[in-house]
Amino acid sequence: EAGVTQFPSHSVIEKGQTVTLRCDPISGHDNLYWYRRVMGKEIKFLLHFVKESKQDESGMPNNRFLAERTGGTYSTLKVQPAELEDSGVYFCASSRFGVRNTGELFFGEGSRLTVL
């Protein structure tokens, strides 16, 4: 069974440009999460999908960030326009039943974003 995959693994862009990160969850996992880690800080929650619906997007920093999960399969996270403070590692995680049921999130390796 394939794990959570994220693309690209590393992206370097200039301030003002647009970047789209993609996450393919484990097949059959309805729950998909995006997290971000800015250098040395905690891994911060961004949002949570259940299938194609946004269950909780309270962690999204501002309206420059747009997450979608069309059809309830893969998800994209677009940053437009990117700012310097958006640099960090963006993690995607998935789970079949959610935290309160099984407790385990399966994480991808992360997409490192560097904004110059």
Next chain:
Amino acid sequence: AQSVTQPDIHITVSEGASLELRCNYSYGATPYLFWYVQSPGQGLQLLLKYFSGDTLVQGIKGFEAEFKRSQSSFNLRKPSVHWSDAAEYFCAVGDNNDMRFGAGTRLTVKP
């Protein structure tokens, strides 16, 4: 709102020595607690979790953690560290349907 504090940013131990990584949480109800590990070039992997019951939980790779409600702590321990344990360790608390993480503790293992 729930939060997690990992007071130690970086810890160095000698191979074969014992290890304890600290984690304190803030949560209004019975917490669901987790420890994850991230090795270089890999995603986060679940080491162990506490939902209820026995406050000492066993995990993979020889790790264990003890839930202490009175201290709001969930410290991770290993009696003898191996060089392959060098990684970053994250404590997390689960609420509703998502998870909140601490800032992580980086473990260096000396030969």
